[in-house]
Amino acid sequence: MLDFIQATSDGVLFGATYALIGIGFTLVFGVMHKLNLAYGAASIGAAYAGLLILGAFWAEAPAWIVFLGAFLAGGLIGWLVYVTCFHFIPSASALATLMATVGMLLLIDEIVVHATDGLPLNYPALFSDVMLHLGDYYLRGDLLLVFTLSVLCMVGLLALLYRTRLGLATRAVAQQPIAAQLCGIRVARVNAMTFVITGLLGGLAGAMIGASVGALSPLLTTPLTIKGLIVTVIGGLGSIPGAIVAGLLVGGFESVFQQFRGVTERDLYVMLLLFVFLFFRPGGIFAAKGGRD
Amino acid sequence: MLELKSVSRHFGGVKAIDGLDLRVREGEILGLIGPNGSGKSTAVNVITGLFPPTTGSIHFRDEEIGKLPTHKRLHLGIARTFQNIRLFGQLTVWQNLWVAQNSPEDRARHGFFGRWLGGQKGVRAEIGELLEFSGLAHKQDELAANLAFGEQRRLELARALATRPKLLLLDEPAAGMNSEEVGQLRERILRTREKGVTVVLVEHVMELVMGVTDRIAVLNFGRKIAEGTPAEIQNDPLVKKAYLGGA
Amino acid sequence: MDFYYGLAQIIGIHTLLGLSAYIVLLTGQVTMAQAAFFAIGAYAAGMLTVLAGWHLVPALGVSAILGSITAAAVGFPALRVKGLMLVVATLAFGEGVRLFFFNFDYQVAKGEVKVGPLGGEGFRQIRFFPENGWTTGEVMLFIWIFAIAALALLWWFDRSRYGAVLRAVGEDELAAQSVGINLTAVKVSAFSVGGAIAGIGGGLYAHYTTHIEHANFNVLVATFAIAYPIVGGLSSVFGTVLAVIFVQGFLIEGLRFLGDWRNLLFGALIVLAMNVRPSGFFGKRRA
Numbered sequence: 019m020l021d022f023i024q025a026t027s028d029g030v031l032f033g034a035t036y037a038l039i040g041i042g043f044t045l046v047f048g049v050m051h052k053l054n055l056a057y058g059a060a061s062i063g064a065a066y067a068g069l070l071i072l073g074a075f076w077a078e079a080p081a082w083i084v085f086l087g088a089f090l091a092g093g094l095i096g097w098l099v100y101v102t103c104f105h106f107i108p109s110a111s112a113l114a115t116l117m118a119t120v121g122m123l124l125l126i127d128e129i130v131v132h133a134t135d136g137l138p139l140n141y142p143a144l145f146s147d148v149m150l151h152l153g154d155y156y157l158r159g160d161l162l163l164v165f166t167l168s169v170l171c172m173v174g175l176l177a178l179l180y181r182t183r184l185g186l187a188t189r190a191v192a193q194q195p196i197a198a199q200l201c202g203i204r205v206a207r208v209n210a211m212t213f214v215i216t217g218l219l220g221g222l223a224g225a226m227i228g229a230s231v232g233a234l235s236p237l238l239t240t241p242l243t244i245k246g247l248i249v250t251v252i253g254g255l256g257s258i259p260g261a262i263v264a265g266l267l268v269g270g271f272e273s274v275f276q277q278f279r280g281v282t283e284r285d286l287y288v289m290l291l292l293f294v295f296l297f298f299r300p301g302g303i304f305a306a307k308g309g310r311d
Numbered sequence: 312m313l314e315l316k317s318v319s320r321h322f323g324g325v326k327a328i329d330g331l332d333l334r335v336r337e338g339e340i341l342g343l344i345g346p347n348g349s350g351k352s353t354a355v356n357v358i359t360g361l362f363p364p365t366t367g368s369i370h371f372r373d374e375e376i377g378k379l380p381t382h383k384r385l386h387l388g389i390a391r392t393f394q395n396i397r398l399f400g401q402l403t404v405w406q407n408l409w410v411a412q413n414s415p416e417d418r419a420r421h422g423f424f425g426r427w428l429g430g431q432k433g434v435r436a437e438i439g440e441l442l443e444f445s446g447l448a449h450k451q452d453e454l455a456a457n458l459a460f461g462e463q464r465r466l467e468l469a470r471a472l473a474t475r476p477k478l479l480l481l482d483e484p485a486a487g488m489n490s491e492e493v494g495q496l497r498e499r500i501l502r503t504r505e506k507g508v509t510v511v512l513v514e515h516v517m518e519l520v521m522g523v524t525d526r527i528a529v530l531n532f533g534r535k536i537a538e539g540t541p542a543e544i545q546n547d548p549l550v551k552k553a554y555l556g557g558a
Numbered sequence: 559m560d561f562y563y564g565l566a567q568i569i570g571i572h573t574l575l576g577l578s579a580y581i582v583l584l585t586g587q588v589t590m591a592q593a594a595f596f597a598i599g600a601y602a603a604g605m606l607t608v609l610a611g612w613h614l615v616p617a618l619g620v621s622a623i624l625g626s627i628t629a630a631a632v633g634f635p636a637l638r639v640k641g642l643m644l645v646v647a648t649l650a651f652g653e654g655v656r657l658f659f660f661n662f663d664y665q666v667a668k669g670e671v672k673v674g675p676l677g678g679e680g681f682r683q684i685r686f687f688p689e690n691g692w693t694t695g696e697v698m699l700f701i702w703i704f705a706i707a708a709l710a711l712l713w714w715f716d717r718s719r720y721g722a723v724l725r726a727v728g729e730d731e732l733a734a735q736s737v738g739i740n741l742t743a744v745k746v747s748a749f750s751v752g753g754a755i756a757g758i759g760g761g762l763y764a765h766y767t768t769h770i771e772h773a774n775f776n777v778l779v780a781t782f783a784i785a786y787p788i789v790g791g792l793s794s795v796f797g798t799v800l801a802v803i804f805v806q807g808f809l810i811e812g813l814r815f816l817g818d819w820r821n822l823l824f825g826a827l828i829v830l831a832m833n834v835r836p837s838g839f840f841g842k843r844r845a
Contacts, residue, residue, distance in 0.1 A: 053642045106833050114836035116588065116645070117788045120781050121828030128822040240777055244653055247646040255643060286657050289650045293635075296647055300638050359736060385738035397733040399726045401793075406722040413738030427720045474737055 024155055025277035026270045031161040032230055033269015034168035038223035039242060040249030040261030041172065042216035048256035049192045049212045052115050056099050056122035057220055058243030063126040064092035064217070065224030065234055069141060070133060081142035081229070085167070088225035089218055095126075096217015100210050123243070130236045138235040141228030164226040171222055172262060175215065179258075188212060192256075241285065245272075248292045254302025263303055312337040312509050313358065313389075313478055318367030319533075320350075320357050327353040329533035331367070335478070340500065340510045342520040342541070345530035346554055351513045352394060354530070355480045358511075359391050360384045371478070386415060388477030392467045392484055394513075400456030404447055405431070407455050407470050408438045414475035438473070444499070445469040461492050468499065478509045485516040497523045521545065529553065563694040567766055569806050570701035574759030575779070576786030576798040577708050578752040581715070583787050585748045586728035588641075591632055591648035592783035594655035595625040595753040597775035599760030601659060601675060604770065607686045608673055609666050614686050618704075618761045625757020626750045633749030637742060652780045660772040680771025684764050701762050708755050712795045724748060756783075789831055791838025800839055 039058060046054045068087030072079050079087075103118035148159025179185035190198040191208045199205050227242070228234045249268050253260025268288060275287040295302070313335040320328045328350040335341050343351050357364050360381035369377045376384055399407050412434060418426065421433055431438075442448040445465040450458065455466060464484060471479055481500070485493050493516060500523050504510055514520045520527065521541045529537040529544060531553040537544060544550055575596055582589045599621035606617035632651060639647050665674035675681040687697050715721040727734045727744045735741060764770045786805065790797030808827065812820035 047642065053645060102829050102833070107836050111832075111836035113583075113588070113788050114832040117785060118829050118832035120785070121825045121832065123825070124778075124781075125822065125825030125829065128825060132818070132822060244649060244777075248650060251643050251646045282657070282661060286654055289654045289657075292647070292650050296639055296643075297635065300640075300643070361732070381735040382738045382740050385736065391736055393733070393736075397730050397736075399729045399733065401729055402722055402725060406726075409719055410723045410726045410734075410739065411737035427723075428714065428718045430718065470737060 020154055021277055022274060025273045027155065028158065028161060029270040029273025030266045031157070031165040031269070032273065033266040034165045035223045035226045035230075035265075036245055036249050036269050037262045037265025038168050038171060038219045038226075039246035040253055040265045041175065041258055042220050042223075043246055043250040044253065044256055044258060044261045045216050046212060047250070048258075049188055050104065050109075050209055052104065052109075052112060053119070053247075054099060054103070054213075054216075055116065055119040055243065056103070056126060057119075057216070058246050059123045059126040059130075059239040060095045060099055060217065061092060061220030061224035062227070062234065062236075062239050062242060063130055063224070064088050064095050064221035065141070065228045066130050066133070066139070067091035067095065068221065068225065069139060069228075069234065081144045084142050085222065085225040085229070088221045088228075090221065092221015092224065093214045093218040096213040096215075096220065097210060099217070100213035104209060104213070105206065123239070127236060127239055130239075134236070136236060138233045141225075141232060141234050143229040143232055160230055164230050167222060168226060171219055172258075175219065176258070178215070184208070184211060245288065248288060251292065252295045252302055254304040257302065257304040260302050260304035312372060313511075314370045315354075315358070316368045316370070318354075318357060318364045318369060320353050320362060321365045326533050328357065328530075331530070331533065331535055333528060333535065335509060335511055337509055338504070338507070339525045340504055340512060340523055342524035342527035343511055343513045343530065344515070344517075344520055344527060344544075345536075348532075349530040349553075350533040351530055352482060353533075355391060355482050355511075355513055358480060359389055382413070385413060385474055385476075386418075388414070388475075389480070390471040390474045390476035390478070391480040392471050392482055394482040394486065396463050396467055398455040398458075398463055398466055398470070401454060403452050403454055404442070404458070404466055405438060405451040407466060408441055408473045409434065411470045411473035412437070416475055441469045441473055444472070444502070460487060464488070464492075464496075465499075468496075472503065472508075476508055478511070479503065480511045480513070482513050483515060484512070485514055485519045488516070490518075493519050560694050563698045565806070565810055566698045567694075567701050568810070569802055570698070570705040571759050571763050571766060572782065572786065572802045572806055573705045573799050574708055574755055574762070575783045576790070576802050577712055577795065578754075578756035578759065579783040580752075580787040580792070580795060580798050581712060581724070581748050581755075582752045583784065583792060584721070584724040584728050585745050586731070587636060587745060587748070588645050588784065589636075589648045589749070589752070590645055590777070590780045590784065591629075591652050591655075592752065592756045593775045593777075593780035594652040595629050595756035596760035596763065596779065596783070597655055597659060597772075598628055599625045599757030600764035600770050600775070601662075601681065601760075602757070603761030604681050604684045604764040605664065605674065607765070608681075608684055609664075614761075614765060618758050621757040621761035622754040623757070625760070626754040629749040629753020629756070630746055632753075633746035634742075636749065637745060649777065649780065652775075653777065656772045656775050659775070678772065680769060680774075681764070682769045684768045684770070686765050688768075697766065701766070704758055704762060708758070709795055709799065716795065785828065787838075789828070789838055791835075791840035793838075794840040797838055797840035804839075 039061060042057050065088040068091045069084055072084055072087045099122050103115055103122055107114050107118060143160050145159030145163050150157040179188060187203045187208050190203060191205050195205055245268060249264045250261055253264030271291055272284060272288050276284040315331055315333040318328060318331045345351055356362055358369060360379060364377055368375055371387060371389060421429060425433060442451055447462060447465055485496055497519055500510055512524060524541060527541055527544045528535055529550050536553060537547045537550050575592060579589060579592045602624050603617040603621045606612040606620060607614055636644055660678055662675050663677050665672040665676060673683055723739055723744055727739060727741060731741055786801040787798045790801035809820060809824060816823060
């Protein structure tokens with residue numbers, strides 16, 4: 019029982035990173051009704067970019083500056099993905115944009131492999147030796163940081179969406195892109211900003227994953243992409259609260275599966291979780307409301 | 312032929328149709344009119360099986376069909392056209408009609424392989440006839456998406472007829488048409504009835520409704536408020552109030 | 559000459575992979591599961607020829623059947639999942655199958671040696687072709703017989719009512735239902751046919767490369783499967799073949815000029831292709 023609760027709490031804390039990735043997928047889907055399959059790779063890529071670029075100028079940069087580097091790199095990469103995959107391709111060609119994001123996923127993956135010769139890189143962590151003890155359980159300091167920073171990001175995002183004009187414009191475009199345009203909202207700009215914002219979130223997620231594992235490796239991209247997508251689907255495509263809850267849920271489950279069945283079977287169980295959800299609640303936890311049409 | 316008994320369809324809190332009783336007699340052309348939001352399109356959607364009714368029953372030729380999926384209702388003989396045209400844009404005119412040949416009669420001929428994997432020869436006659444009827448023979452190899460608006464409307468109708476319906480529901484087929492086109496539509500509806508098809512016409516264009524229907528049912532707020540011949544409906548005070556009073 | 563035979567072999571196998579996705583994509587279902595059916599076909603055919611001593615042709619028949627049945631099993635629940643969620647679900651399924659083979663052990667002793675799949679190490683010594691004295695040229699022809707058969711089949715579908723119905727479902731499910739088309743039958747049948755084609759492709763792949771492992775059936779392969787019909791355009795089967803030739807030709811020939819960088823440029827190439835021709839080589843039909 020102790021193990022179970024410990025595994026769950028560790029998993030839920032780490033799950034905040036999945037929640038961020040899930041939010042990124044779901045926000046782009048909500049605003050543009052498209053999937054950005056490059057997102058997972060872009061997030062890890064941003065962590066790499068932050069680390070390597072910073073490392074070229076400032077050898078022993080403090081951890082939080084490295085995190086900031088990843089955060090900002092994420093925004094830039096997000097914008098790049100927007101321009102290469104969504105800006106020029108007509109919005110009606112859904113397959114073309116999907117394929118283009120896959121192309122970007124492959125491109126980012128290869129750039130990372132080329133830049134590092136495929137070897138893992140050490141990534142700084144904060145508070146990795148700190149443990150908060152609560153009776154028989156303990157909370158890892160680094161995971162707490164991951165959780166806290168991720169939550170701060172989510173709060174920031176929600177504030178942006180619900181308290182700023184950009185957020186209002188974004189929600190308008192998500193609901194009625196043509197009407198939004200007719201009201202003078204520059205849809206292309208909103209779309210670009212959506213990618214920048216999700217890119218920032220993704221960059222932080224990438225940094226946090228690197229921080230909890232202690233290293234970055236190109237092998238992280240595929241599992242992260244798949245888990246992020248699973249989180250998005252379980253949470254409900256287009257629902258940010260759904261992505262948050264689902265992210266924590268998947269993080270928790272994954273950790274428990276790993277505790278009791280080992281690493282190799284863990285991913286199989288996460289997929290089973292997806293299929294269970296698809297069977298019983300295909301719309302996700304917070305299904306978007308269906309209309310009359 | 313078709314009977315709706317106390318049919319309601321709710322969407323959350325909205326009662327799109329509420330306790331609707333409707334009878335369609337075989338061989339007639341029934342008009343279904345009412346202000347916007349009165350539930351006409353919802354009625355068509357419920358009859359064809361897009362949504363199940365929240366309450367009430369629907370009988371087609373004495374058979375309860377409320378639980379049947381849309382394509383099975385088509386096999387029984389209920390076909391429809393759409394208010395906003397839903398053609399298969401990337402298929403040609405000919406192919407749009409070809410894929411619609413799903414009536415029991417068509418399924419019985421040719422056998423499985425002939426029907427699915429055979430070429431176009433076996434059905435050239437029937438499809439040719441439909442093309443002639445709709446004035447689209449010269450465009451048979453054109454992609455549906457490239458047709459002019461009036462031609463697309465004619466194809467919608469032709470495609471519904473390709474299913475050999477016994478009951479045909481037309482959802483605002485005259486929207487956007489000029490007088491001449493409306494006149495041609497009227498002719499086609501009458502000729503369709505002559506071939507033995509019962510027609511329900513949902514429409515706003517009064518010129519068409521008054522000129523082609525045998526009876527009219529009027530809906531408002533999801534309920535039937537009047538029913539009768541075109542002459543009776545035109546003089547009905549309730550109907551006038553519904554249309555003029557705040558609709 | 560052997561080099562070109564080898565290139566033709568891989569093009570033939572990938573044509574089967576691409577065509578398996580083509581027919582499913584016509585119905586509007588974006589599937590990332592084709593690599594999984596490919597894998598099942600590969601392991602099945604390999605096990606039958608190596609462990610049970612079967613001839614390759616009946617083994618391929620079993621691959622086709624297994625691929626088809628699994629695909630149908632995926633096709634039914636896929637009906638409940640809409641649009642982009644299907645991408646995720648099939649992606650997860652594909653990864654699940656890969657993980658299954660990663661953990662799959664089934665070894666049999668042949669003389670002193672143990673043969674058969676061994677988890678992460680994969681399945682070695684699938685030597686039907688060399689053991690039976692096939693030349694590279696003969697293998698190439700053998701592969702292409704199947705590739706051409708699949709091409710011919712799908713080309714015939716495209717000209718028949720079935721093909722038009724597939725596309726009608728892909729365009730507008732509501733309208734399709736309303737004219738009496740049974741969506742379930744159409745969508746699941748497309749998956750089944752695709753699964754059979756992928757199964758045969760996988761069986762051929764296993765014997766072409768003589769050693770298969772879980773990593774040969776990963777997300778990248780699943781991506782290739784749908785990339786071919788998307789880049790080639792959905793209006794004609796020949797678009798898919800052209801895309802395979804283009805991609806494989808680039809990747810293999812590109813090795814000569816670009817070395818390691820060709821993988822990098824491959825991603826960039828796809829992005830470029832989608833921006834320049836969003837509807838693929840053979841784009842919209844007769845615009």
